[in-house]
Amino acid sequence: MRISEIAKNFHGKVVNLKEDLDIKSVGSLENARKGDITFLANRKFLKKALDTQASAIITKEPINIDIPQIIVDKPDYVFYKLIDLLYPEKDSRAFVSDKVVIGKDVEIGEDVYIGDYVVIEDNVKIGNRTRIYPFSYIGKDTQIGEDTIIYPHVTIYGSAEIGNRVIIHSGVVISSDGFGYYQEKGKHKKIKHIGKVVIQDDVEIGANTTIDRAMIEKTVIGKGTKIDNLVMVAHNCQIGENSIIVGQVGMAGSCKIGNNVILAGQVGLADHITIGDNVIVTGKAGVMKDLPSNGVYGGTIPAIEWSKWKRILTYIMKLPELIKKLGR
Amino acid sequence: MRISEIAKNFHGKVVNLKEDLDIKSVGSLENARKGDITFLANRKFLKKALDTQASAIITKEPINIDIPQIIVDKPDYVFYKLIDLLYPEKDSRAFVSDKVVIGKDVEIGEDVYIGDYVVIEDNVKIGNRTRIYPFSYIGKDTQIGEDTIIYPHVTIYGSAEIGNRVIIHSGVVISSDGFGYYQEKGKHKKIKHIGKVVIQDDVEIGANTTIDRAMIEKTVIGKGTKIDNLVMVAHNCQIGENSIIVGQVGMAGSCKIGNNVILAGQVGLADHITIGDNVIVTGKAGVMKDLPSNGVYGGTIPAIEWSKWKRILTYIMKLPELIKKLGR
Amino acid sequence: MRISEIAKNFHGKVVNLKEDLDIKSVGSLENARKGDITFLANRKFLKKALDTQASAIITKEPINIDIPQIIVDKPDYVFYKLIDLLYPEKDSRAFVSDKVVIGKDVEIGEDVYIGDYVVIEDNVKIGNRTRIYPFSYIGKDTQIGEDTIIYPHVTIYGSAEIGNRVIIHSGVVISSDGFGYYQEKGKHKKIKHIGKVVIQDDVEIGANTTIDRAMIEKTVIGKGTKIDNLVMVAHNCQIGENSIIVGQVGMAGSCKIGNNVILAGQVGLADHITIGDNVIVTGKAGVMKDLPSNGVYGGTIPAIEWSKWKRILTYIMKLPELIKKLGR
Numbered sequence: 001m002r003i004s005e006i007a008k009n010f011h012g013k014v015v016n017l018k019e020d021l022d023i024k025s026v027g028s029l030e031n032a033r034k035g036d037i038t039f040l041a042n043r044k045f046l047k048k049a050l051d052t053q054a055s056a057i058i059t060k061e062p063i064n065i066d067i068p069q070i071i072v073d074k075p076d077y078v079f080y081k082l083i084d085l086l087y088p089e090k091d092s093r094a095f096v097s098d099k100v101v102i103g104k105d106v107e108i109g110e111d112v113y114i115g116d117y118v119v120i121e122d123n124v125k126i127g128n129r130t131r132i133y134p135f136s137y138i139g140k141d142t143q144i145g146e147d148t149i150i151y152p153h154v155t156i157y158g159s160a161e162i163g164n165r166v167i168i169h170s171g172v173v174i175s176s177d178g179f180g181y182y183q184e185k186g187k188h189k190k191i192k193h194i195g196k197v198v199i200q201d202d203v204e205i206g207a208n209t210t211i212d213r214a215m216i217e218k219t220v221i222g223k224g225t226k227i228d229n230l231v232m233v234a235h236n237c238q239i240g241e242n243s244i245i246v247g248q249v250g251m252a253g254s255c256k257i258g259n260n261v262i263l264a265g266q267v268g269l270a271d272h273i274t275i276g277d278n279v280i281v282t283g284k285a286g287v288m289k290d291l292p293s294n295g296v297y298g299g300t301i302p303a304i305e306w307s308k309w310k311r312i313l314t315y316i317m318k319l320p321e322l323i324k325k326l327g328r
Numbered sequence: 329m330r331i332s333e334i335a336k337n338f339h340g341k342v343v344n345l346k347e348d349l350d351i352k353s354v355g356s357l358e359n360a361r362k363g364d365i366t367f368l369a370n371r372k373f374l375k376k377a378l379d380t381q382a383s384a385i386i387t388k389e390p391i392n393i394d395i396p397q398i399i400v401d402k403p404d405y406v407f408y409k410l411i412d413l414l415y416p417e418k419d420s421r422a423f424v425s426d427k428v429v430i431g432k433d434v435e436i437g438e439d440v441y442i443g444d445y446v447v448i449e450d451n452v453k454i455g456n457r458t459r460i461y462p463f464s465y466i467g468k469d470t471q472i473g474e475d476t477i478i479y480p481h482v483t484i485y486g487s488a489e490i491g492n493r494v495i496i497h498s499g500v501v502i503s504s505d506g507f508g509y510y511q512e513k514g515k516h517k518k519i520k521h522i523g524k525v526v527i528q529d530d531v532e533i534g535a536n537t538t539i540d541r542a543m544i545e546k547t548v549i550g551k552g553t554k555i556d557n558l559v560m561v562a563h564n565c566q567i568g569e570n571s572i573i574v575g576q577v578g579m580a581g582s583c584k585i586g587n588n589v590i591l592a593g594q595v596g597l598a599d600h601i602t603i604g605d606n607v608i609v610t611g612k613a614g615v616m617k618d619l620p621s622n623g624v625y626g627g628t629i630p631a632i633e634w635s636k637w638k639r640i641l642t643y644i645m646k647l648p649e650l651i652k653k654l655g656r
Numbered sequence: 657m658r659i660s661e662i663a664k665n666f667h668g669k670v671v672n673l674k675e676d677l678d679i680k681s682v683g684s685l686e687n688a689r690k691g692d693i694t695f696l697a698n699r700k701f702l703k704k705a706l707d708t709q710a711s712a713i714i715t716k717e718p719i720n721i722d723i724p725q726i727i728v729d730k731p732d733y734v735f736y737k738l739i740d741l742l743y744p745e746k747d748s749r750a751f752v753s754d755k756v757v758i759g760k761d762v763e764i765g766e767d768v769y770i771g772d773y774v775v776i777e778d779n780v781k782i783g784n785r786t787r788i789y790p791f792s793y794i795g796k797d798t799q800i801g802e803d804t805i806i807y808p809h810v811t812i813y814g815s816a817e818i819g820n821r822v823i824i825h826s827g828v829v830i831s832s833d834g835f836g837y838y839q840e841k842g843k844h845k846k847i848k849h850i851g852k853v854v855i856q857d858d859v860e861i862g863a864n865t866t867i868d869r870a871m872i873e874k875t876v877i878g879k880g881t882k883i884d885n886l887v888m889v890a891h892n893c894q895i896g897e898n899s900i901i902v903g904q905v906g907m908a909g910s911c912k913i914g915n916n917v918i919l920a921g922q923v924g925l926a927d928h929i930t931i932g933d934n935v936i937v938t939g940k941a942g943v944m945k946d947l948p949s950n951g952v953y954g955g956t957i958p959a960i961e962w963s964k965w966k967r968i969l970t971y972i973m974k975l976p977e978l979i980k981k982l983g984r
Binding site: 538 | 755772823860884885886921940956972
Binding site: 027028031076077083084087099115116117133135151152153167170171204226228229230242244246247265266283319323326327 | 960
């Protein structure tokens with residue numbers, strides 16, 4: 001794709017275009033080489049940009065460097081879209097391996113890919129163009145929508161409804177039993193989990209994340225929500241739409257999380273916590289009480305309003321000096 | 329099962345029984361529908377109970393609603409037992425797939441289920457009625473008891489003793505090498521781990537949890553202990569009986585945990601920590617010192633007596649105001 | 657191996673050698689039995705040493721017990737080396753199972769072991785003496801060096817360069833997509849990840865750890881670095897050489913970690929954090945800012961200089977008393 005084509009495609013203006021090179025690849029400011037295009041998204045990286053070896057740069061404002069510059073409003077956005085253009089998905093062959101084990105009453109759509117050593121139990125439905133990679137296990141009574149990707153080594157115990165355009169990464173476990181026991185004669189007795197898991201359209205679930213089935217009824221991951229690696233979603237949790245759950249977050253049973261929520265890395269939620277819409281919880285915080293919509297919360301345990309925590313933290317960091325000063 | 333039968337079965341009294349309906353399923357207060365039975369375990373959910381669409385309710389005291397009510401002492405307990413009755417385990421077929429690879433000197437008990445694509449290495453013993461689901465790997469020198477369930481994608485490296493009625497969920501890794509190195513010429517050299525893992529009867533291990541083998545001797549999970557998802561049990565840890573280890577807990581090497589202990593979500597233990605019996609550690613706390621029996625500990629790092637921490641926390645939360653006030 | 661041979665082999669002096677027994681195995685001070693050798697690495701365990709039932713002990717100084725003692729400078733080091741001698745790796749057979757699926761343009765070195773139900777996609781190169789255990793998935797365009805071990809159930813999506821003498825434990829996921837999205841019309845759109853993962857020589861990666869591929873360019877684990885279980889390494893992270901990343905550590909995208917760093921258990925790093933060489937971060941700390949070389953950092957969030965944190969912590973723990981005292 002020539003520089004002028006890229007610019008045209010993204011409605012950008014070209015500056016410094018001496019030679020309309022063919023762009024072969026993308027690179028970072030530091031590592032891009034001849035033939036690569038790079039981008040400057042933030043003026044704090046200007047120095048790196050001035051030293052780049054790239055053959056072209058996508059930038060918001062022209063910079064003082066003698067290579068072709070594509071001027072656009074959102075250089076990072078254009079860069080990401082450009083990657084999609086330069087690296088189209090190659091692997092779209094339809095294929096069902098003869099090493100797949102398929103149970104009874106299984107419906108498989110058109111143009112599906114099912115790799116080697118996949119096991120599909122009874123009463124499963126797989127939508128058109130869905131791709132299931134080797135060693136994945138699809139338990140009984142599972143419906144999978146269209147254009148969904150299930151990477152190698154995913155386990156779905158069964159009783160799951162998985163939407164369209166869902167991406168499930170390797171090592172994910174879905175519909176495992178929730179962690180629930182009742183007491184009988186001083187022993188923990190297993191509460192039977194008969195509920196299911198519903199994963200709505202456009203959800204992505206990161207590697208080695210676990211999503212337990214509901215005790216009764218359902219655990220739900222809402223439309224467009226993205227979950228990172230090694231996250232634990234316990235039984236009966238309900239996560240809204242378009243939320244972001246970052247790596248190693250853990251939520252105990254029956255939490256309700258709204259839409260457009262961000263839970264940063266390693267956040268923990270006690271059981272039965274409700275979090276409203278548009279809430280951000282900063283990394284590592286422990287949420288012990290419900291959080292209303294439209295706020296930023298953080299700290300340690302318990303998570304509190306972020307602005308309040310920042311103020312407390314200032315005092316904590318100066319505590320020895322403050323106490324001494326007051327002592328005098 | 330008719331309402332009257334349920335009541336009789338659990339020694340409950342029936343109130344409001346106009347029509348002795350056949351109960352088909354169970355439901356929560358909010359989502360139960362006609363034909364379902366629900367339960368009220370806590371008066372704080374009374375309002376929801378009064379609005380329920382269920383056909384019957386299990387409750388401790390009669391409530392002001394015009395549906396049949398089964399009066400019992402522990403409504404939640406009865407509800408869980410009822411699920412067991414209404415949803416008996418269906419899948420108990422004995423079966424050994426022809427896609428199983430079985431090594432030398434393997435003993436397999438009666439009425440065992442071994443699904444497709446299971447690999448069993450040499451010198452393994454599998455007890456009666458044990459079920460091993462697809463893609464599980466049973467390394468050499470492993471003994472598995474009776475009525476144990478190993479879900480898909482479990483890895484047992486070998487040198488493991490697994491008891492009766494144990495449940496191991498998908499993605500669990502057992503007997504992996506502990507994280508131990510010695511220094512030689514400024515490099516980390518691997519300490520060879522020749523120990524084993526012992527998992528006693530009635531243990532349950534959640535999805536994607538890892539239990540490392542001992543450096544020498546054994547890592548032990550005691551009888552009746554329940555471990556949640558994504559937990560890390562390091563080499564040579566010894567967990568007592570009937571304990572509860574909640575999701576994403578991590579324990580470093582050689583920890584000793586007593587009986588009837590509860591480690592809440594995301595708790596971390598330094599190495600060589602000893603925790604007595606009947607101890608509770610609250611979520612996310614970091615245990616840096618031994619904890620004697622019969623206490624509640626919590627906070628951040630280090631975990632301290634919970635009552636003491638609550639008091640400190642009150643002061644932390646008011647720190648800016650307190651300091652200002654004292655300053656005046 | 658006789659006691660005298662062990663002593664000679666490690667240049668130790670023997671004390672109390674009445675009978676030059678054949679040592680069959682190793683044991684801890686508490687659990688060693690007749691025929692075992694044990695070691696005393698730390699005087700605080702002297703009492704246990706005096707009670708040991710072992711047939712010999714490795715110790716720095718002679719102790720008051722009537723069994724043969726091998727006197728060496730570093731008893732623990734000698735003990736670990738001795739394990740290597742007493743328990744040589746038995747399983748070194750070369751073998752390629754007929755249940756392996758191998759793609760196009762795959763090069764396999766000499767004396768390789770590839771277990772049952774392994775899938776190797778196109779354009780993969782596997783070095784001499786490398787061992788790949790059952791159910792591992794090697795995605796396309798992957799190079800694996802010599803003498804590397806890949807345990808069961810490892811997933812490598814592809815585009816990975818793995819060095820020599822690398823050990824990858826079960827459940828590890830390599831080259832999964834990083835967690836990156838851009839916004840379009842209020843939705844999270846996936847940023848295509850086209851980068852790769854480079855794992856240099858002598859790295860070990862613990863069970864169920866995830867290492868995401870770079871968005872562009874590469875995620876790197878440096879030579880000799882050891883990573884424990886359930887760790888998350890996000891896209892574009894670069895970890896230096898000889899570092900130690902303990903269980904359940906999580907690092908967000910584009911972190912740079914130096915050489916000889918130790919990140920203790922459950923530490924979390926925000927994105928784009930740079931940590932210098934020879935840094936220690938204590939357990940559970942949250943690193944929110946770059947950390948220069950040669951320091952010890954810790955606490956909660958944010959991680960600060962450990963010595964400073966210890967001082968603050970002392971005040972926090974006495975806060976109620978201090979405030980009361982000042983109030984009077």
